[in-house]
Structures are given as structure tokens and as C-alpha cells.
Amino acid sequence: MSRARTAGFHVTGTALAVLFLLPMLWTLYSSVHSRRAADGGPGWGLDNYERLADYGSGVGAYLANTLVVAVVAVAVTVVATTLGGYALARLRFPGHNLLFIVTLAILMVPYTTILVPLYILLGWIGLQNSLVGLGLVLAMFQLPFGLFMMRSSFEALPRELEEAALIDGCTPGSALWRVLLRGVLPGVVTVGLFSFLAAWNEFVAPLIFLTDGAKFTLPVALFNLQSGSLGSVDFEALQAGVVTSALPCVVVFLLLQRHYVRGFTSGALKG
């Protein structure tokens, strides 16, 4: 009975795993093996990637743009929420409740609805059509999760740790850098990971904010590759593009999987 159930579990599990992995494996396969993959002919080869590399401003430029946006978003999210999380967990200051509530309210506001006023606002402060401006906006959307995560990370550290550092001559500021940061590092990695995946994959915001084709991020450039040439879509190059865009996320996720699951189990997603 029990053995039969175990077998049933593995058969179901394997079948579902194959079903879920199949679309990705197909893309990977058809990006290197298709009717135009090898020297313009059918077979195995990297022709699809070469055509992708030559598309528009070149896939390298789009990758670099996406990387700039992701780095800005991750850096700003991590710095702002680490400092803010410490301030809210340990330093009482006027308005700390208001700040916490307003930051969490970002979650309540459907983010696509404020993209139109953000478009105007970025124009006013000279950040329209700017990768940095886009990175800042994407960082803002990550603040609620990041703040929640970092605040609870700091609260989970024993108070004695900080007190010991203060007795040993640290100021509250240097205690953060020298002692506490090491304790909340898992939280920092989790926030950085979520922020990276969100920024790297974002589609609507760059579609609206970036007007100069040379500044497009990879998802927008790939969308143009798909929609720009109506009737004659280069499906093979498109699949190569999907692989290029998805691979970094899959690799980063597999490396930091533990931290991703931590984001769920920490309760930060449980409301």
C-alpha cells in the first residue's frame, strides 16, 4: 500500500515536472536546433543567436541596458530598505509609523495605474527615457516587500548583540555596519534577489518610459522583434532571445533558491 503510494507520487511528480519543464526545454532546443540554426540551413548551430546579436542595436546593448536597470534597482532597494528597516526596527523617530504605513500602501496601489503620472514626473526631474530613472521606479515598487523583510530581520536579531557592540564602544551607526549587517545578510540577499528578478523581467514600465530604441531593455527589444515585423516573425531568433532573457533568472534562482523560499516562509508574503 505504502509502496504503491510512493510509486504513484513519483509517477505524478515526474509527469508534472516534465510538463512544466517542457516549454522551457523546447525553447532551449529550438534556439540551437532549427531550420535556420546551422549556417543558414537546418541542424544544430548558433545562427539564431547570431541573428539575434545583430538585431536592432545588438542584443549586447539591450543586455547592458537591462543590467544597468537591474543594478540600479537592486542597489537602491537594498540600501534604502536596509537603512530604513534598521531605523524602523531599532531607532524611534518622529513619523516612523507613518513612513511604514505609507510604504506598505504601495502594495495597495495597482502599480500600472501610477505609471502615467510617473511618466510625467520623470520628465519634470529630467529622468524620462533614462535607465536610472526606470531603475529608481522599479526600486520604489520593491520597497514594501524589502522594508517588511529587513525590518523583521533586524527585529529578529537579539538586542544584546547591539548592546554589546555599544558597550564595546560602537555608536548606533557603527554597530549597524560592524555587527548587525552580518546578522541580516540573508535578508539582504532575499531582498536583492526579488528586486533583481522583478527589474530584469519588467515589461510595461520600460515600454512606457523608454522612448529611444537604443535604450530598450531586453524584454522590450524582444517584443519589438516579435511585433515589429508583422507577418514575418523570426521565430528562431525570438526563441534565442527568450533563452537569453530567461537564463540569468534561472541560474540566479538555482544558486539562491534557499533565499527565495525564505521570502515566503518568513511571512513577508503572508500579509
Place this chain on the structure above:
Amino acid sequence: MATVTRARPRTPTPRTAPPDRRRPTIARARRRLGILYASPMALLVVVLFVVPLALMVWMSVNHWPLLGASSPNGVENYSALRDPLFLRAIVFTLKYTAVTTVVLGLVAFGLALLVQETRPGVGAYRTALFLPSVVGLASTSLLFYGLFNTEASPLNELVDFLGLGPVDWLGSTDNALASTVGMITWRFAGFYMLILMTGLQSIDPVLYEAARADGANRWQILWRVTLPLLRPTLALTMVLSLTGSLLAFDQFFILTGGRHETATVVISIYREAFLSQDLGRAAAVSVAILAVLIVVNGAQLRLLRRGR
């Protein structure tokens, strides 16, 4: 400390005086440091969230072309809410949201039940089922665009093999809806599975044992023990799924471009703003959606809290 000072008001001894003077300065230093450390976040929140929110409301009562000067025009922009195209987008979005939430919820719950127990090999299944969730929604849509439109894709070969003839996956409203729901389920099931799994694992196993001891069968345990205790987690997944579907953009923008009457509410905001180049009307629609979603989410969160 206060009683000490009150007891000896006129003779403050030098012993108690230093702490009395030092406390406030430390507290003040910590306050100042708190303000300093919170300021980058506060700046981001104010400039990129609070100001745009206010600006959105202001824009909605102005004639605001994409290029050129703006001028107040009262509630004229709100007539966009009566536009037949917009009403059609609302109906389609609601239909999509209902179907997605049900299908995705059931599939994710089934997966969560499958992988909740810790047993050999389960980690690999969890990873495999979750992996689609790290691929961006835009990339997913482009991937499936290829899957639907390439003759040699496994999907079309399967349909061919079954003798069902070529299927135009995105060629009509119903086909596009079904295909998109299928794709979204593939993309998000693992994500919701993980949330539901966390909820399932937090249920005390003693409760299951007690139910079994009382002679409950598996269905009774599912309905009487698991589901009621899972209510907060279920409510959370509902909020996430409803909000996500009501704001659907990437999937339809990429798969159909809104053709065959598959324009969603957000696609119609986008069209209003950047094709009709009327940001005022786009802002008016945004304000309306924001109001509706705050009410919906507020109601759901209350449900979530009552479940606790």
C-alpha cells in the same frame, strides 16, 4: 527614575544627574540617526509614490495631451469610463479574472497537496514546478507565442498527432482566452503552490491525527480541517491572483495585441495615454480602477484578518 527626582526635588545628587543629562542626548542621537537612515526610503516613497498619486488625481481633472500644455477641464475626462470600448475591456478583464483565479487556484492547490510532505525527491519536484515562475511574464508570453505559432512546436505536433487538425490558438476571443489562461497557469502555478504549501505546513499535524482518530476520511479532513485552517493563506492567494489578473497587460499585449476583443483594462489605459495621446483620460481611468481595487482589496484583507 522619575520617582527619585520627585522625592528629592531640591537636592539633586551628582550621582543621578549625569544619567539624567545623558539619556536625552542618546535618545536624541538615535532619533536623529533614525531620521537620517529612513530618509533615502522616505525620499523615494514621497517623490515616486505620493507625488505621482496626487498628480494622477490632478491630471484626471485636466485636459492633458501627451505633448503640449494642459488646462483644467473638470470631470470631462471621466466620460472615458462610459466609452463602449472601455466597457468591453472591463467585461473581458472580469471574465479573464474569474477563469484565471479558479483554474490557477485549483491547480496550485493540487500541486501544493502533492509536494507539501517532506519525502525523498520532493525537493526536485518543487524546484521543477516553481521554475517557470522565475521567467519573466514578457519572456513567457514570447515563448508561448512561439509555441502557439510554430508548426513544429510540441503543442501543435500533439494536436496533429491526435488528429485535431491545426488549431488557431490565438485566433478568436475564446481561443485566446483559453490559451492565455493555460499559459498563466503554467507560469504562476508554482508560485502559488509555494505560498499554499507554506500555509499547509503550518497546520499542526496533531489536528490531522485527532481527526483520523475520530474516524474522519480524507475528504472530510480536507473539507473540515485543512480548508478552514488554510483560509488566511487562501485569501492571500486570492488577493494576489485577483489583483494580478485585473491588471493583466503583458500577456495580452504580447500574445494578441488586444485583437479579437481581448483588450484588458490596462491595455485600454495604455491606448488612451499613448495611442490617443490623452493622458488626462488615462489618469481618470486609473483613478477609477484604483478606487475599485482599494475597495476589493480592503474587503479581502478583512476576510484574511478574520480568518486568523
